[in-house]
Amino acid sequence: MATAKKVSAIKKTPKHLLGIQNLTVLEAKEILTEAKSFIKLNRGSSKKLDVLRGKTQINLFFEPSTRTQSSFDLAGKRLGADVMTMNMNNSALKKGETLIDTAMTLNAMHPDIIVIRHQDSGAPNLLSQKVNCTVINAGDGRREHPTQALLDALTIINRKGNIEGLKIAICGDILHSRVARSNIYLMNMLGAEVNVIAPKTLMPKGIDNLGVKSFTDMKKGLDGCDIVMMLRLQNERMQGSFLPSKREYYEFFGLTPEKLKFAKKNALIMHPGPMNRGVEIDTKLADDINVSLVKEQVELGVAVRMACLKLYCK
Amino acid sequence: MKEKILTNVRIIDPSQKMDEIGNIVIDEKGKIKSIGKKSGTSKSAEKIDLKGLIAIPGLVDMKAFVGEPGFEYKENFRTLSQAALAGGVTSIVTMPNTKPIIDNVSMVDFIIRRGRDKAKVNLFPCASITRQKEGNQMTEFGLLKARGIIGFSDVNKTIQNTELMSRIMNYASDIDVLIMQHVEDYELAKNSCINQGEVATRLGLQGVSDIAEKIIIERDLSLLSEFPCRYHINQISSKNSLNVIKKNKSNGIKFSTGVSINNLSLNQNDIGEFRTFLKLSPPLRSEEDRLSLIEGIKNDLIDVIVSDHIPEDEESKRLPFAQAATGSIGIETLLSLSLEHYHNESLPLEKIIRCLTINPAKILKINKGTLKEGSDADICIFDLEKPWVVKAEELKSKSKNTAIENRKLQGKVKMTLLQGEIAFAI
Numbered sequence: 001m002a003t004a005k006k007v008s009a010i011k012k013t014p015k016h017l018l019g020i021q022n023l024t025v026l027e028a029k030e031i032l033t034e035a036k037s038f039i040k041l042n043r044g045s046s047k048k049l050d051v052l053r054g055k056t057q058i059n060l061f062f063e064p065s066t067r068t069q070s071s072f073d074l075a076g077k078r079l080g081a082d083v084m085t086m087n088m089n090n091s092a093l094k095k096g097e098t099l100i101d102t103a104m105t106l107n108a109m110h111p112d113i114i115v116i117r118h119q120d121s122g123a124p125n126l127l128s129q130k131v132n133c134t135v136i137n138a139g140d141g142r143r144e145h146p147t148q149a150l151l152d153a154l155t156i157i158n159r160k161g162n163i164e165g166l167k168i169a170i171c172g173d174i175l176h177s178r179v180a181r182s183n184i185y186l187m188n189m190l191g192a193e194v195n196v197i198a199p200k201t202l203m204p205k206g207i208d209n210l211g212v213k214s215f216t217d218m219k220k221g222l223d224g225c226d227i228v229m230m231l232r233l234q235n236e237r238m239q240g241s242f243l244p245s246k247r248e249y250y251e252f253f254g255l256t257p258e259k260l261k262f263a264k265k266n267a268l269i270m271h272p273g274p275m276n277r278g279v280e281i282d283t284k285l286a287d288d289i290n291v292s293l294v295k296e297q298v299e300l301g302v303a304v305r306m307a308c309l310k311l312y313c314k
Numbered sequence: 315m316k317e318k319i320l321t322n323v324r325i326i327d328p329s330q331k332m333d334e335i336g337n338i339v340i341d342e343k344g345k346i347k348s349i350g351k352k353s354g355t356s357k358s359a360e361k362i363d364l365k366g367l368i369a370i371p372g373l374v375d376m377k378a379f380v381g382e383p384g385f386e387y388k389e390n391f392r393t394l395s396q397a398a399l400a401g402g403v404t405s406i407v408t409m410p411n412t413k414p415i416i417d418n419v420s421m422v423d424f425i426i427r428r429g430r431d432k433a434k435v436n437l438f439p440c441a442s443i444t445r446q447k448e449g450n451q452m453t454e455f456g457l458l459k460a461r462g463i464i465g466f467s468d469v470n471k472t473i474q475n476t477e478l479m480s481r482i483m484n485y486a487s488d489i490d491v492l493i494m495q496h497v498e499d500y501e502l503a504k505n506s507c508i509n510q511g512e513v514a515t516r517l518g519l520q521g522v523s524d525i526a527e528k529i530i531i532e533r534d535l536s537l538l539s540e541f542p543c544r545y546h547i548n549q550i551s552s553k554n555s556l557n558v559i560k561k562n563k564s565n566g567i568k569f570s571t572g573v574s575i576n577n578l579s580l581n582q583n584d585i586g587e588f589r590t591f592l593k594l595s596p597p598l599r600s601e602e603d604r605l606s607l608i609e610g611i612k613n614d615l616i617d618v619i620v621s622d623h624i625p626e627d628e629e630s631k632r633l634p635f636a637q638a639a640t641g642s643i644g645i646e647t648l649l650s651l652s653l654e655h656y657h658n659e660s661l662p663l664e665k666i667i668r669c670l671t672i673n674p675a676k677i678l679k680i681n682k683g684t685l686k687e688g689s690d691a692d693i694c695i696f697d698l699e700k701p702w703v704v705k706a707e708e709l710k711s712k713s714k715n716t717a718i719e720n721r722k723l724q725g726k727v728k729m730t731l732l733q734g735e736i737a738f739a740i
Contacts, residue, residue, distance in 0.1 A: 021516070098629070098632070098633060099633065099634065100632055100633075118634070120634030120635070120636050120637060121517055121518035121519050121588075121634070121635065121636065122517065122518075122519075122587070122588035122634050122635045122636075123634045125587055125588055126588065126632070126633070126634055140518070141518045141519075141634075141636070142518040142519075143516075143517060143518025143519075144518065178518060181515075181516075181518065204514075204515040205510050205511050205512070205514070205515060205521065205523075206510075206511045206512030206513075206514070206515045207515060209512045210512070210515070210516070
């Protein structure tokens, strides 16, 4: 059989990766397939490619980040790009410069890709309208974190073979979580059934319209689930009192070996990190390599980001 | 000035229940001499034939922001009056959230003098209810009123302190001043920038429930039954608020209510992907809420439609949604956008015009919004059918933050007369 020339689904669409909401199934699958090919490379001894040689990637981080920032950093470098990471906590922004001014300044240096993390929802969208390079969203406010959802999907596929037909529980601070939102869109898109579990004060209004079932009782929400995604309590985003105490939260919404029994027998645990041990997850459970996929998530994160950089950088 | 006679024009004036084709005779002093199908003629008068057009009283816009003083780069008296006249608005209630805030007598003198020199429309300035709009100490209602202040409003701020609000109402009731409240509970609305619900959840923005609005209306109307003063709710946005208003009106409580043309014509879905020009206060809510507001006008629960004209420069809007400034311009498109509700058969023409002319004039107790004999010949003449497309760069406001860019409208102002003089014509 003659091999047809590989056609990319992404070429025809806007060249920014702003959110899972803007992706088609084909595009999402293409990223995942591409990412798979990088897993082996990353495990080998020689990790360098020259796919992005000559390209400039700027990581623009307005919010502190450890794993996402280092992951994008490594991904760019492994593909041969020149990577510059800017921590915007202590730069011109403090002097009153607006996001757009900063963007225009950087744009004048002709980058090919800007990776942005920002505390305001929609900041990457705004940026993408003003610069003439690719914009990749590395997390905006409580709206989206597309590469996290993609790496979660890749981790699940790597273990379970497929996402279609799985039952996935997302548990914790749904209200403030961009990871939850991106995962809801992506897992739905890939054919999984999604339950969200949270106390009422941390459950956003209208969540049911996003195609999920919502639960306030963790035991019911976990029933029959193949994957349990735990979220961090985002204390830094909480203004005012949402919960009586961390102790009470752990009692009802913390993942313990006892509660995990309500999920499927071979259920796996995920967490986007950083973890609050003893608040949302039992510390031993988090480290149990038989059930916890946390380390794998970090590992595959690099592969997914390499795929995104390669496919979106034209 | 020479006498003028406008002929063959369809006159709609809800203040005298008039809808007929006839003439309007304007005397040398710029007053209406006679009006209607039986109106007289005069040989010496300058004749203007307006066949096929409609004449209504010049609109009274109860809520607009003029940038002077302090924000001249957003709007000034000259640009505001140009925009107003192009939209058929001849009387404007201006908001006091200038820099400095209009909360003392010397500021009033300045604004009235400046307005007289630079503006070509009738200006009715508001002062703030509390000093610096801080919600602590009431302003000098009596002195300010004596200097020409039409009403009192903290614009985008609400008197949160219940005790203070009760005293404001109690004091105001004695000296017959108009209190115009922005209805929003601070704690519930904190950090919010959009209606609570699915759209907010998808966009990842902090939403505010309509309870924040309802709870202040309920509180104020309870106080009002104790301290009956002239009380006006600046803008409502939800079905829940309307239910409270309905209940209180049927209990005989006397007050008036306004709505912004934006809340009548747009809903939260129009925000799309972070269109900051549609970041408004009160926020755009659901389609169900929007439809209920139209019903509210139909049932006389809402008395006034305002433009809620808030000019903002590009810099204040070109920011992430949560940080962007609130508000949109609208005075020039107020009538045309309102007419959309006539063309899509949701409201009768008479009702729309009533909410834009005589109703606000009555609330403000001014002799405007009418074409009765003897009143000022402030007249808006428009073509009901004329189609056009809103283009921000063609609007006369200094700022171009319209919420309805590229919207196709039907009905356009052709001529505006101010005290008998043609102040705008195309």
